[in-house]
Amino acid sequence: MQIRLITTPYWWDAAPPADAAPTEWQNRADVVIIGGGFTGFGAAIPLARAGLKVVIVEKDKIGAGASTRNGGITSGNLRHSYNKLSKKFGLEKAAKFYQEAHAARQDLISFITDEQIDCDLQLCGRFAGATQPRALAAMQSEADNLSKITGVVPVIYDKAGLAAHIDSDKYCGGVWRDDIGGIHPAKLLAGMHRVAVSAGAQIFTGAAVSSVRRIEAGADASFSVDTSKGQITAGHVITATNAYSDSATPWLRRRLVPVISEMIATEELGENRVRSLMPSKSMYSESLQIGHYFRPSPDGKRILLGGRRMDSDPTIAAERLRAGLVSILPDLADCAITHHWFGFVAFPFDQLPKLTVHDGVIYPAGYCGSGTVWARWLGQKAAQMVLGDVAGASSGNAGSADSVFADLPFRSMPFYSGEPWFLPLAMRFYAVQDKLANLRT
Template sequence: MTGISADPYWWQAAPPQDFHIEHWPERTDVVIIGGGYTGFGAAIPLARAGLDVVVLERDQIGAGASTRNGGITSGNLRLSFDDLIKKFGAEKATAFYQEAKAARADLAQFITSEKIDCDLQQCGRMVGALRSESLDSMKRDAERLTKLLDIEATVYDRASLPDYIDTSRYCGGMMRDDIGGIHPAKLLAGMCQIARQASVKIVTQTKVIAVSQPNTSSPTPEFRIETSRGIIRAGHVISATNAYTDAGQPWLRRRLVPVISEMIATEELGENMVRSLMPGLNMYGEALQLGHYYRPSPDGKRILLGGRRMSPNPAMARKRLVRGLTSIFPQLADITITNHWFGFVAFPFDQLPKLAVHDGVIYPSGYCGSGTVWARWLGQKAAHMVLADLDENAFQGSAFQGIPFRTMPFYSGDPWFLPLAMGLYAIQDKFKTTSK
């Protein structure tokens, strides 16, 4: 026994919840599979437009990644602007980044206008550079962000870092004002409450086993959704299961690589200690493939740090995170860790989020570990696609629709190749940390 809780720190304030309904509905307008940000991002606008909506959740609301994440509202894209230009051309590359900006702003606006108590902090994010070459590419990125998207981004050298963070690990970093933080579990609880107020029916402990296509020769074609509780028919289906997709949705499962991301929370260090280490009280990241992301807890008393899991052994995995923490803040060598938890994030093979439609089912998915912004946004876009049946202006398009959503031969959802890919990333990072 280590005395370290495997529950997310966030669950202390907003634990997962169960919801039931008295009568199992035989049919509905829209079935949403999965009760995370994507699911509720879709459910709220649909119900507010007057549709009957059922959210089916295999476990509890909050069992998935939406209450396990770092709460950093990055709306990040894994592919660099240059990579996107090479693949799609400058216009489309700009459209991806513009949509990220719109999605970030929309999340903040949604939280504020709906008065969701989820510790929204528009505090900015600092990404630390471990060598001067990274600083050069940050300068190019910052210029582009400012010029093309009017996003405030500033690159600092080592001398200016102490305004933001007390560490000697970085030789500088980039600060972006448009990224902030939230309490992720409180956000999900708030979205769930709004959905219930809008009359969304939420049924937990209900696994979707299979989705069958509508009979198109019928005058009212409907999907047939088989669940662990019974059959339900629906005019539309939105899949919001993302990294937690199981064998009941083989098409999606073959297209997403589930990757473990995990976090630790320190004991209470006190506001003064946290502020002395993180004077900017910002969100933080590192310019590495497998870099850590970290932040103060919303009450400013702890530090939470996360990264990708490299070892199947939880104790070893935790050691790696603690090493990460102390490589940034050696002052924390003797502190106690209170929580160590993990969850899954979903990577499409091309590392771009998707708003895909296959056999009539809508699949917003594949946020590559940045779904705090993307999940709600693309869930909402999926809702707008459905609403376009009633009002053709409801869906204004998305840069993420119509992108080929590829799988690999012989891949069925079990990423046997992941240790290899992680190993390669680790080698790339070694070069970035040693050849200063």
């Protein structure tokens, strides 16, 4: 029997994007936040709780962006190894990146638990498969550094030990760590929406921002934000649009490369079959540059797998993901796919997340495909910047935030305006690198 492919995220079956409850338009706020995803709500909650008048303006529905489309793996990944960061920034600062990632992961779990958000939180760990011995050696080195810096002790497996986690011949070993887990991302965002509303934040959906202007500088600094629902002035603006940034935020667009990440969900395989393929029912990833990430669905009956898009034809793209799944778990050669969807992730040119202030506007962005942890965390840090300013001179110039990402340069490239014409070439380059790496042993 042919199954009709659903092209919206699997997560939307349980928690589709929603409109905010209708409310009277506001033309003045302490803080305007542009974008209703993890970053926007991550910022709104502490600000509203501190008693500020907070308005979120979202051009679509709540959760229309990446926050409800993702794999729900609480990775808090950094694209660069500790050794690479040490070479670039020195040992002390490299350790700070890792400590902050550790704090951000823990903070997400505490938030979900404290706010009693029903989002299928699974503290199940994550297994990363190594496709060749060099990758396994790199994993060992990274694991040693991680345990020195954060106290998390990853477990390294050789091929013989893999069966504890996955029934696959694709890997020569891998690493499992217990500080990464899984959530249902659309349920998490719905929970953050609820918490923000009860803290007093006001949310407007279908309110597309067209421009942000600074109308006064100095002690009475403020901003004028034009939206499709009306104009609003605010003492502070946080831009939380990440990979969905458009012409309203040209400064940010010039600094981010939007990349398509896409996922498939299998038909129901049954809990026993999923458990036999993935005995530890962890979250999973691979050592490759353009590898896959995958996981059991929260009910344990399906497998969800994602990767970067390599082909513009969605039918070919879905088939490529299915082939990727079968390359890992050949037992699934005959299984049907029920869902195929995509979204955008954002990469800064140096592949490190950012928390940057430009012309008074605060920009948390650029999570490199790992925003389930980073987006909420850096949204919170943006809130901390506003609260620091409010507690000081209230100059409309953001205060400081205790984050290693706050003082990184956020660069663009000459002639780049946000349309990544070079992306197909870059993806081919990474694919070739992966092939070459697999040939070396």
